[in-house]
Amino acid sequence: xxxxxxxxxxxxFETEALPGALPQGCNSPQRCNYGLYAEQLSGxxxxxxxxTNERSWLYRIRPSVKHVGxxxxxxxxxxxxxxxxxxxxxxxxxLRWDPLPIGDEKLTFLTGMRTITTAGDVYSQTxxxxxxxxxxxxxxxxxxxxxxxxxxxxxxxGRLAIATELGRMEIxxxxxxxxxxxxxxxxxxxxxxxxxxxxxxYGAKFTLPERGPIGANCLANPRDFKTPMAAFEDKETPSRxxxxxxxxxxxxxxxxxxxxxxxxxxxxxxxxxxxxxxxPVGAISFDHPDPSIFTxxxxxxxxxxxxxxxxxxxxxxxxxxxxxxxxxxxxMNIMSEFMGLIYGQYDAKEAGFEPGGMxxxxxxxxxxxxxxxxxxxxxxALAPQKLSHTLAFMFETRLPQLLTGFAAELPxxxxxxxxCWAGIEKKFDGTPGLK
Numbered sequence: 001x002x003x004x005x006x007x008x009x010x011x012x013f014e015t016e017a018l019p020g021a022l023p024q025g026c027n028s029p030q031r032c033n034y035g036l037y038a039e040q041l042s043g044x045x046x047x048x049x050x051x052t053n054e055r056s057w058l059y060r061i062r063p064s065v066k067h068v069g070x071x072x073x074x075x076x077x078x079x080x081x082x083x084x085x086x087x088x089x090x091x092x093x094x095l096r097w098d099p100l101p102i103g104d105e106k107l108t109f110l111t112g113m114r115t116i117t118t119a120g121d122v123y124s125q126t127x128x129x130x131x132x133x134x135x136x137x138x139x140x141x142x143x144x145x146x147x148x149x150x151x152x153x154x155x156x157x158g159r160l161a162i163a164t165e166l167g168r169m170e171i172x173x174x175x176x177x178x179x180x181x182x183x184x185x186x187x188x189x190x191x192x193x194x195x196x197x198x199x200x201x202y203g204a205k206f207t208l209p210e211r212g213p214i215g216a217n218c219l220a221n222p223r224d225f226k227t228p229m230a231a232f233e234d235k236e237t238p239s240r241x242x243x244x245x246x247x248x249x250x251x252x253x254x255x256x257x258x259x260x261x262x263x264x265x266x267x268x269x270x271x272x273x274x275x276x277x278x279x280p281v282g283a284i285s286f287d288h289p290d291p292s293i294f295t296x297x298x299x300x301x302x303x304x305x306x307x308x309x310x311x312x313x314x315x316x317x318x319x320x321x322x323x324x325x326x327x328x329x330x331x332m333n334i335m336s337e338f339m340g341l342i343y344g345q346y347d348a349k350e351a352g353f354e355p356g357g358m359x360x361x362x363x364x365x366x367x368x369x370x371x372x373x374x375x376x377x378x379x380x381a382l383a384p385q386k387l388s389h390t391l392a393f394m395f396e397t398r399l400p401q402l403l404t405g406f407a408a409e410l411p412x413x414x415x416x417x418x419x420c421w422a423g424i425e426k427k428f429d430g431t432p433g434l435k
Contacts, residue, residue: 003168003169003170003228003229004229005169005226005227005228005229005272006226006227006228006229007222007223007224007225007226007227008222008223008225008227009208009220009222009225009271010207010208010222010267011227011267012265012266012267013227013264013265013266013267013269014263014264014265015167015229015230015263015264015265016059016230016262016263016264017229017230017231017232017262017263018034018262018263020033020034021033021034021036021059021230021262021263022059022263022264022265023038023059027040027057028057032059033059034262036059036060036061036262036263037059037060037061037062037063038057038058038059039057039058039059039060039063039064040055040056040057040058041055041056041057041058041182041183041266041268042054042055042268043055043180043181043182043205043268052204054205054266054267054268055266055267055268056166056264056265056266056267056268056269057264057265057266058165058166058261058263058264059261059262059263059264060165060232060260060261060262061232061234061256061260061262062256062258062260064258066254066256067184067241067254067258068241068243068252068254069252069253069254070252071243071250071251071252072250072251072252073248073249073250074242074249074250074251075249076110076111076113076249078113078114078115078406079110079113079114079115079131079244079249080115080118080129080247080404080406081115081118081122081129081148081200081244081246081247082118082119082120082121082122082127082128082129082202082402083118083120083121083122083402084115084118084402084404086402086403086405087404087405087408088403088404088405088408088409090403090408092362092365093365093418094359094360094361094365094366094367094417094418095359095360095361095403095413095414095417096352096353096357096358096359096360096413096414096417097116097357097358097359097407097410097412097413097414098354098357098412098414099156099195099354099355099356099357099412100114100132100134100195100356100410100412101412102134102135102136102157102193102194102195103134103136104136105136106136106137107134107135107136107137108135108137108138108139108142108187109133109135109139109144109186109187110139110142110144110242112133112134112135112136113131113132113133113198114131114132114133114134114406114407115129115130115131115404115406115407116130116131116132116338116358116360116403116404116406116407117129117130117338117360117401117402117403117404117407118130118401118402118404119336119397119399119400119401119402120202120203120308120397120399121202122148122149122202122246122247123246123247125148125149125202125203126202126203126301126308126399127202127203127308127397127399128149128199128200128201128202128203128299128308128309128395128397128399129198129199129200129202130197130198130199130200130338130358130395130401131197131198131199131200132195132196132197132198132358133153133194133195133196133197133198134193134194134195135158135160135187135189135193135194135195136189136192136193137189138186138187138188138189139186139187139188141237141238141239141240141257142186142239142240142241142242143184143185143186143239143240143241143242143257143258143259144184144185144186144241144242144243144244145182145183145184145185145241145242145243145244146179146181146182146200146243146244147181147182147243147244147245147246148181148200148202148244148245148246148247149181149200149201149202149203150178150179150180150181150200150201150205150206151178151179151198151199151200151201152176152177152178152179152198152199152201152206152297152311153171153176153177153178153179153196153197153198154176154196154197154198154199154340154342154393155171155172155173155175155194155195155196155342156173156195156196156197156340156341156342156343156355156356157173157193157194157195157196157356158172158173158189158190158191158192158193158194158195158196159171159172159173159189159190159191159194160172160177160187160188160189160190160194160196161187161188161189161190162177162179162185162186162187162270163185163186163188163231163233163259164179164183164184164185164228164259164270165183165184165185165258165259165260165261166183166227166228166230166261166264166269166270167227167228167229167230167231167270168228168231169226169228169270169272170190171272172190173196173342173343174274174275174276174342174343174391175272175273175274175275176272176273176275176311177270177271177272177273178206178270178271178272178273178297179270180205180268180269180270181205183270184241184258184259185259185270186259195356197340197358197393197395199309199311199395201299201308201309202308203299203301203308203309204299204300204301204308205299206297206298206299206309206311207297207298207299207300208220208222208297208298209292209295209297209298209310214281217279218279218280218281219278219279219280219281219293219295219296220273220277220278220279220296220297221277221279224273224274224277225271225272225273226271226272226273227269227270227271228269228270230261230262230263230264232259232260232261232262233257233259233260234257234260235256235257236255236256237255237256237257238253238254238255239253239254239255239256239257239258240252240253240254241253241254241258273296275296275313275315275342275391275393276315276316276391278294278296278313278315280293280294280315280317281293282317282318282319282321283320283321283324284320284321285321285322286321286322286323286324287321287324288321288324288325288326288327288328288329291312291314291328291394292310292312294312294313294314294315295310295311295312296311296312296313297310297311298310298311301398306398307335307396307397307398308397308398308399309395309396309397310335310394310395310396310397311393311394311395311396312393312394312396313391313392313393313394314346314347314390314391314392314393315390315391316386316387316388316389316390316391317386317387318384318385318386318387319384319385319386319387320384320385321382322382323382324382325377325378326347326377326380326382326385327347327348327369327373327374327377328347328348328368328369329368329369330366330367330368330369331366331367331368332364332365332366332367333361333363333364334363334364334398335363335396335397335398336360336361336362336363336396336397336398336399336400336401337359337360337361337362337367337394337395337396338358338359338360338394338395338396338401339358339359339360339361339392339393339394340356340357340358340392340393340394341353341354341355341356341357341358341391341392342355342391342392342393343355343389343390343391344388344389344390344391344392345390346390346392347373347387347390348368348369348370348373349369349370349373349420350370350372350373350376351370351372351420352370352414352417352420357412359417360401360403362400362401363400368421370420370421370423371420371421371422371423371424372423374424
């Protein structure tokens with residue numbers, strides 16, 4: 001049966017899986033229908049301004065105090081948090097990796113998480129981590145929640161079924177899912193195996209960027225974000241709940257499923273988004289605008305216009321700029337850019353950047369088109385051109401991204417990546433005119 005979602009970004013939703021399970025007119029009645037318990041899940045301080053205040057009221061079979069017991073520490077050795085100890089001697093430089101092979105090892109969403117970079121400080125709830133997940137097996141009677149931050153899942157291979165406390169979602173390549181801090185969920189691959197990227201955002205939650213003079217429409221439109229309807233599990237089976245807290249992992253055993261929310265209302269909820277519904281804007285006369293015009297979601301810092309994390313995509317689009325170099329220009333950036341390719345070819349790299357691959361261009365390290373892409377774009381006829389079947393993205397942060405030992409030692413690391421610029425030639429000869 002296909003899943004049904006509620007549209008809108010940041011809406012105050014209400015949904016019930018059984019008629020009459022959702023109280024009307026109050027949040028915490030003396031007795032809830034069906035013998036349910038009322039519980040509030042808060043994603044912001046109680047006194048946060050209305051525009052940033054986030055909470056949902058849940059009506060569940062058992063309160064969350066019954067979904068945890070005695071914790072014991074466990075180890076997920078390849079899942080790192082900031083600040084992590086730098087375990088490698090790889091020198092500073094621009095970096096790129098081939099796609100990580102999924103392999104045949106039994107890996108769940110938790111055991112298959114591989115941290116590539118971290119930034120900031122999980123203890124002060126600033127910064128982020130960029131991961132790759134490799135999944136070959138479902139989480140069976142195992143549930144997870146992340147107290148350190150919200151998680152954005154970006155598949156590049158295989159579809160995922162995600163069951164959360166507030167409902168069920170399915171996503172595949174070209175879509176994303178965002179799971180709020182503190183919300184329990186479980187993940188299963190729908191196609192046997194799956195691979196993708198994760199942005200673990202330690203800071204303020206993702207929100208839609210301001211459009212400024214663009215006005216009321218385009219970019220990511222609120223109606224295209226989808227939140228699941230209430231769905232619950234009433235299972236009396238031995239289960240394990242894993243919690244990530246301040247960079248450590250802890251497990252507890254319980255005798256039932258924690259996904260037992262029968263009804264809920266509020267604005268603190270998981271959601272999915274189809275990146276192909278993003279409506280890009282760009283130059284219709286000349287010049288190549290800044291990549292910020294492709295920002296889907298942003299997690300702000302205290303300084304206006306500065307992001308803890310920006311999620312930016314490079315989708316299908318028309319290129320029509322006159323007398324302009326159309327691919328991304330060469331630049332050095334105060335932001336640090338972790339990039340992945342979901343499908344197709346990225347227009348600034350003619351070779352070496354494959355779907356499922358990734359690159360890292362840290363703060364103030366120069367980067368831009370490779371030599372072949374520069375020559376092609378410099379001599380191309382400037383007729384309208386459609387970039388088709390392409391989707392790349394960036395996790396971009398104001399903070400430097402530190403490489404993990406795992407990422408530094410991967411066979412997939414392209415040790416000759418910087419050679420992609422070796423063919424760039426000096427064209428200056430001191431005489432006027434175009435060369």
